[in-house]
Amino acid sequence: MSKPSASASLPPFSVDRTSPVPLYFQLAQQLEAAIENGALTPGSLLGNEIDLATRLGLSRPTVRQAIQTLVDKGLLIRRRGVGTQVLHSQVRRPLELSSLYDDLEAAGQHPTTRVLANHVEPATARVAAALGVPEGTDVRYVERLRAAHGEPMAYLRNHLPAGLLEPDTARLEATGLYRMVRGAGITLHSARQTVGARAATAAEAELLAEEEGAPLLTMERTTYDDTGRAVEFGSHLYRASRYSFEFQLLVRA
Amino acid sequence: MSKPSASASLPPFSVDRTSPVPLYFQLAQQLEAAIENGALTPGSLLGNEIDLATRLGLSRPTVRQAIQTLVDKGLLIRRRGVGTQVLHSQVRRPLELSSLYDDLEAAGQHPTTRVLANHVEPATARVAAALGVPEGTDVRYVERLRAAHGEPMAYLRNHLPAGLLEPDTARLEATGLYRMVRGAGITLHSARQTVGARAATAAEAELLAEEEGAPLLTMERTTYDDTGRAVEFGSHLYRASRYSFEFQLLVRA
DNA sequence: GAAGTCCGATTGTCCTGACAAATCCTTGAC
DNA sequence: GTCAAGGATTTGTCAGGACAATCGGACTTC
Numbered sequence: 001m002s003k004p005s006a007s008a009s010l011p012p013f014s015v016d017r018t019s020p021v022p023l024y025f026q027l028a029q030q031l032e033a034a035i036e037n038g039a040l041t042p043g044s045l046l047g048n049e050i051d052l053a054t055r056l057g058l059s060r061p062t063v064r065q066a067i068q069t070l071v072d073k074g075l076l077i078r079r080r081g082v083g084t085q086v087l088h089s090q091v092r093r094p095l096e097l098s099s100l101y102d103d104l105e106a107a108g109q110h111p112t113t114r115v116l117a118n119h120v121e122p123a124t125a126r127v128a129a130a131l132g133v134p135e136g137t138d139v140r141y142v143e144r145l146r147a148a149h150g151e152p153m154a155y156l157r158n159h160l161p162a163g164l165l166e167p168d169t170a171r172l173e174a175t176g177l178y179r180m181v182r183g184a185g186i187t188l189h190s191a192r193q194t195v196g197a198r199a200a201t202a203a204e205a206e207l208l209a210e211e212e213g214a215p216l217l218t219m220e221r222t223t224y225d226d227t228g229r230a231v232e233f234g235s236h237l238y239r240a241s242r243y244s245f246e247f248q249l250l251v252r253a
Numbered sequence: 254m255s256k257p258s259a260s261a262s263l264p265p266f267s268v269d270r271t272s273p274v275p276l277y278f279q280l281a282q283q284l285e286a287a288i289e290n291g292a293l294t295p296g297s298l299l300g301n302e303i304d305l306a307t308r309l310g311l312s313r314p315t316v317r318q319a320i321q322t323l324v325d326k327g328l329l330i331r332r333r334g335v336g337t338q339v340l341h342s343q344v345r346r347p348l349e350l351s352s353l354y355d356d357l358e359a360a361g362q363h364p365t366t367r368v369l370a371n372h373v374e375p376a377t378a379r380v381a382a383a384l385g386v387p388e389g390t391d392v393r394y395v396e397r398l399r400a401a402h403g404e405p406m407a408y409l410r411n412h413l414p415a416g417l418l419e420p421d422t423a424r425l426e427a428t429g430l431y432r433m434v435r436g437a438g439i440t441l442h443s444a445r446q447t448v449g450a451r452a453a454t455a456a457e458a459e460l461l462a463e464e465e466g467a468p469l470l471t472m473e474r475t476t477y478d479d480t481g482r483a484v485e486f487g488s489h490l491y492r493a494s495r496y497s498f499e500f501q502l503l504v505r506a
Numbered sequence: 507g508a509a510g511t512c513c514g515a516t517t518g519t520c521c522t523g524a525c526a527a528a529t530c531c532t533t534g535a536c
Numbered sequence: 537g538t539c540a541a542g543g544a545t546t547t548g549t550c551a552g553g554a555c556a557a558t559c560g561g562a563c564t565t566c
């Protein structure tokens with residue numbers, strides 16, 4: 001008699017070979033859903049790869065590929081000689097290149113944007129260095145004040161290489177900058193961020209409805225597309241009383 | 254005649270089959286080194302996988318596995334029908350679970366630590382929730398002031414589940430908490446962080462040699478090991494005038 | 507009873523082979 | 537001259553098999 005395995009309680013996974021969605025991806029999605037809704041409880045074993053493969057009519061490499069994607073996401077952990085376990089993670093928000101607009105909207109906050117500036121100007125030394133263009137090159141400058149529930153949340157200043165995007169003010173007020181960039185067919189790849197804090201100047205305090213000297217959260221970000229070209233350089237100020245950055249990160253293997 | 258490929262200028266990669274280091278890992282390291290030292294220039298193609306495999310005496314899956322690790326690191330990008338390209342990335346610091354001690358030491362700053370408290374106490378509701386233990390359970394509390402070049406940098410308050418680690422004050426002053434945790438055989442897996450800002454209280458200002466009301470960078474972090482168990486909960490204060498968080502992140506595929 | 511040893515189970519690594527999908531470049535038609 | 541069609545190239549997906557490394561438990565031995 002073989003020893004009892006966790007496989008008896010496994011949800012009935014299945015794959016659709018007529019679908020254009022890769023088989024490993026279908027399986028990965030079903031596994032993730034099963035973890036999410038509690039069908040696979042934290043700490044439980046997944047059953048060995050070979051059984052899982054034969055049961056689904058898949059090859060072992062395909063099953064491994066599915067499992068690997070979830071390991072990369074931090075949902076599963078594999079141990080040689082033991083098996084693959086569901087990790088009891090309290091939270092599973094991956095760190096992603098998020099936009100403030102999307103963050104607020106996802107939180108049901110109905111963000112609004114007021115465009116304070118939207119024009120082309122020569123790049124300063126700092127902006128030129130960040131975007132990787134010669135100093136003095138024309139770059140687009142966008143300055144916005146973002147609010148939620150009528151309360152100012154952040155003061156956003158962005159520089160973009162000229163010619164990349166010609167955002168009209170109306171669209172800037174209706175959506176987020178990242179959405180417009182993605183909508184222009186640019187695939188974002190990575191970003192470099194610096195997060196700090198400093199006291200508000202009188203002008204900044206006025207804009208953000210804070211007092212002069214109030215602590216502000218600062219974030220500078222340069223975003224690159226998949227060719228390594230800088231797409232955007234932003235210098236943002238957030239009201240520390242209303243906003244903080246929250247994210248999860250995994251230890252590099 | 255076949256069209257000219259970039260392979261002619263490729264460094265002479267080679268693998269050692271007698272080594273216990275996996276073949277794909279050997280290749281990945283050599284590729285990364287070649288990118289790092291400029292032997293593989295940004296934007297250049299890597300040459301197709303099949304050629305690379307036959308040239309090295311490896312199978313295509315092995316070569317693909319090597320390439321994939323670098324794609325995951327954001328160094329390479331693959332395009333079907335085109336090939337694998339070296340990304341011109343301005344920076345290549347991956348986001349990792351870093352410790353302030355290691356960060357400072359890596360920057361050549363010679364960090365010093367003064368232990369202000371190191372004892373066991375009952376968990377408050379907030380600490381208990383973060384560590385996933387019942388309220389009132391005994392937890393270890395460590396309070397430290399970290400300085401570099403004699404200047405205070407950060408005020409660190411950590412809570413650890415009792416029994417996990419019994420840090421003596423001398424060792425805490427000589428090294429970082431994360432090193433002690435890893436040294437105890439615990440493998441760190443993930444962390445959840447919140448970064449914000451607020452004004453310094455009078456007591457905090459005194460400790461950090463700032464003025465009352467000065468902006469401070471706050472960071473709360475709960476760290477989990479590979480079983481999903483909370484290992485540490487920290488509430489840290491950094492002098493905004495001396496410290497900021499800098500990191501790179503990749504867009505989830 | 508405690509400690510060391512063996513063995514089964516499971517993942518890790520690697521191979522060969524095949525076809526599909528996407529991209530780019532050339533060729534051809536209008 | 538411009539646009540469309542087609543072929544070559546390259547990565548994406550999937551199969552099936554083989555052996556090694558590691559873990560945990562059971563067994564044996566002291």
